[in-house]
Amino acid sequence: MKTHRPDVLVLDIRMPVKDGLQVLRELRAEGDATRVVLLTASLDDDETLEAMRLGARGMLLKDMSPRLLIQCVRKVHAGDMWLERASAARTLQTLLRREAGTREIESLLTPREMEVLRKVLQGLRNKELAEVLHVSEGTVKTHLHSIYEKLRVDSRAALIVYCRDKGII
């Protein structure tokens, strides 16, 4: 990059040692704003989202025709984007829905209760929660009871279903 200073960088997502997204992260951290097209075997939602957040201007599937690669590079060089719109929108929708769901729950729970909820969603049992939060199991149960009441659920399983419905998990 420093030697050739390309106008457009075409980067394979999957590479040994350092993958394309890691390369892109490092470039951006250095303030490099080179336009980047990422090549991938499949469009993974998490990768699409990270690529978007890192300012990748294009994502292409590897099995697409060479003609499309040329078109993509020209479009990105001209300042446009080459993202599969439906896929990018779906990825962004998932993230925005998650933020909205989190915000809705945050408006109902205390910060401590949110902390407990996050740990429950990570799969911690009451004893583990007590250890991590440096409180007694009795205190954990009190927090959980309050969370269940405020979110109008009656069990851990129902709580997880509730959070899934809100898009948080």
Added chain:
Amino acid sequence: MLRILVVEDNAVFRGYLRTVLEAEGFAVVDVGDGADALDELARSGADLILLDLIMPAARIDGLGLLGHLGARAELRKIPVAIMSGLGGVVDDALAPATAEKLRICSVIAKPFTADDLLGKVRAILGLPAG
């Protein structure tokens, strides 16, 4: 005086937005990072946040800042207008219920003119059209 916080990583574009908004009589603070935006909001608040969604080199980018705004009760109520270079992707992605919960009042697609911007800002703040 109504106060607008501009969160945009492109310094030149940020300067342009500041000039346009100040000429219309708004008090403007501009920052290039979501982390700086949170510091500024803690200091002085805002009546509106103009938020660039994609800021690749920021410590906290636009999407991250939306999450932080939600975590604090005093920040949740501030309306947000998203500035996006993702074309129609953000419009496609943003369901009305989600937009309401996140206080996203508008999506302004880049590139936009000063008139586009001011029209949206006035509408969000309930000001008469210029």
